[in-house]
Amino acid sequence: MAKAKSAFVCTECGAEYRKWQGQCTSCREWNTLSEVQLAPARPGASASASSGRSGYAGGISRDVTDLASVDLSEVPRLSSTFGEFDRVLGGGLVPGSAVLLGGHPGAGKSTLLLQTACKLAQERSSLYVTGEESLSQVAMRANRLQLPTQGLKMLAETSVETILGVAERERPEVLIIDSIQTMHLEDIASAPGGVAQVRESAAALTRFAKQSNTVLLLVGHVTKDGSLAGPKVLEHMIDASLLLEGDTDSRFRTLRGQKNRFGAVNELGVFAMLEHGLKEVKNPSAIFLSRSEEQASGSLVMVIWEGTRPILVEVQALLDDSPLGNPRRIAVGLDGNRLSMLLAVLHKHGGLFTGDQDVFLNVVGGVKVLETSADLAVLLAVVSSLQNRPLPRELVVFGEVGLSGEIRPVPSGQERIIEAAKHGFTRAIVPRGNAPKTSPAGMEVVAVDKLADALEAL
Structure with missing residues (x-):
């Protein structure tokens, strides 16, 4: 009886090896190789593969087609009812x-x-x-x-x-x-x-x-x-x-x-x-903006972009004196490494030191923010908590912060400002590259170039 053939497959990247090894050389992960028994080849499989030159096999056409002649009609879709x-x-x-x-x-x-x-x-x-x-x-x-x-x-x-x-x-x-x-x-x-x-x-x-x-x-x-x-x-x-x-x-x-x-x-x-x-x-923005009536420091609304629509979410920051030699940096819903980088930018270009403070950050509603447009809102919320000064409830902020303290524009800035105006916000601090030529009715747009300008605008 022929011996069953086996291979070792990485569960992380799918790379295959003939024998087991501790580290996958493709993705560099350790102890991720698992043995897989290879199914025996079907009789006549190679003959059928070599003989068929046209028609369909496995749902895939074997005929060569010119790209310009491919039908571009829209694929019909079924509604999922949601x-x-x-x-x-x-x-x-x-x-x-x-x-x-x-x-x-x-x-x-x-x-x-x-x-x-x-x-x-x-x-x-x-x-x-x-x-x-x-x-x-x-x-x-x-x-x-x-x-x-x-x-x-x-x-x-x-x-x-x-x-x-x-x-x-x-x-x-x-x-x-x-x-x-x-x-x-x-x-x-x-x-x-x-x-x-x-x-x-x-x-x-x-x-x-x-x-x-x-x-x-x-x-x-x-x-x-x-x-x-x-x-x-x-x-x-x-x-x-x-x-x-x-x-x-x-x-x-x-x-x-x-x-x-x-x-x-x-x-x-x-x-x-x-x-x-x-x-x-x-309307996710209306759900995530269910804020308390009492104003509190460290709370600020930002506009993030998810797919084809803007969403308004609240970010909260809490700073407290740290009894530890290495203060904690905890971010829920945001990248913790980016928070550490932003705090260094705040110290270098904003003149505010947080090295002796525990910093806790949370995005309300369990939303995970993956884009960089939340940088400016995070820093202004940190400053509000550090100085224990509540920010205006009608203020909305977005913008990316660079390592040199510059405020970089983000995609779809005009749509973000319009969405904030629809929900009753009357003041926005945005990058200068996203400042509209004409602000929406009842909305004051403050365009900033540097982090120092944004702190002064508060």
């Missing part, structure tokens, strides 16, 4: 696409997809495959959420071969797999959730979706550091990777696109977790 979900997807679900929805346990992944499946099943054929829960558990959740259950086809199965057989017979327009970590192939000699099983199961399901023009939605778990559990190559197979974020003690959930072949990757959808499931928040 406007915020469609926004992150780039306009809706694309037939023949594979979408991976990841998130921490309890974030609401199954709830969101069950709501979507029940509503879609009223108009389109949908198949919901559960590998983690029984059918009675899913039915009880749907009843608790008061969802329409008529028309949704359910299947409790973890065998990919069986699932593909049922899907071939039912021909659903939408196929939901919950979750990919529980699926397994009979030919792969490893436990479900392993590198080989996750990779090959996702490849088989994606291949079926491409060939049958089915929308494939996969649920994936994440590790404690927020990365997708399983091989990194899974993200290369799918068309869109979405991450549902939010603490279990918070009402709000944010859906962020990490990869999308059919839309922008920086879109953000906001949902509220209520008694009857997730409800989309169409």
Whole structure:
């Protein structure tokens, strides 16, 4: 009997090696190689690969096509029945696409997809495959959420071969797999959730979706550091990777696109977790600006840009005398390394020393700010807390701060100012490069070039 061949695959980057080694030479991570049993080659596979010169194999055309002759008609999309979900997807679900929805346990992944499946099943054929829960558990959740259950086809199965057989017979327009970590192939000699099983199961399901023009939605778990559990190559197979974020003690959930072949990757959808499931928040700024009536130092509103729209969020800073020789720098919702850099800029070019202070920073509402337009607002909030002087409630700030103390312009500055004016703000401190020629009615725009100018404008 021929010896089964195996390889060692890195769970972080997907690189393959013939033998085990401590460090992956591609991504430089340690102890990430896992052994994978390679499936034997199918008889006649090489012959069929060399003989076919035209037609379709695996859903991919073998004919050579001139790029200028490719049809540019817009790809039809299916609405997920959630406007915020469609926004992150780039306009809706694309037939023949594979979408991976990841998130921490309890974030609401199954709830969101069950709501979507029940509503879609009223108009389109949908198949919901559960590998983690029984059918009675899913039915009880749907009843608790008061969802329409008529028309949704359910299947409790973890065998990919069986699932593909049922899907071939039912021909659903939408196929939901919950979750990919529980699926397994009979030919792969490893436990479900392993590198080989996750990779090959996702490849088989994606291949079926491409060939049958089915929308494939996969649920994936994440590790404690927020990365997708399983091989990194899974993200290369799918068309869109979405991450549902939010603490279990918070009402709000944010859906962020990490990869999308059919839309922008920086879109953000906001949902509220209520008694009857997730409800989309169409105006996130109004939710994140629920401030207290009492003015407090260290609180300031900034305008961030997520995808195609501006969002107003509140940033809070708290400075206190540190009893430690190495003061703490804690940032929730912001990059901690960037906070340390901004405090050094404040000392060098603003003349304010924070080396003996513990600095705590928080973005209200659980939003994670990934762009640099929050720099100026962070520094002004720190100054407000340091001097214990509340800032005006009608003030809004945005701008990037450079290492030399200059205030750099940010994209879509005009739209940010207009959004702030819609919510009743009357004064804005912005980079000079973002200053509009004509300010919105009732809005005073203060343009600054340097950090010292912004401190003086306060």
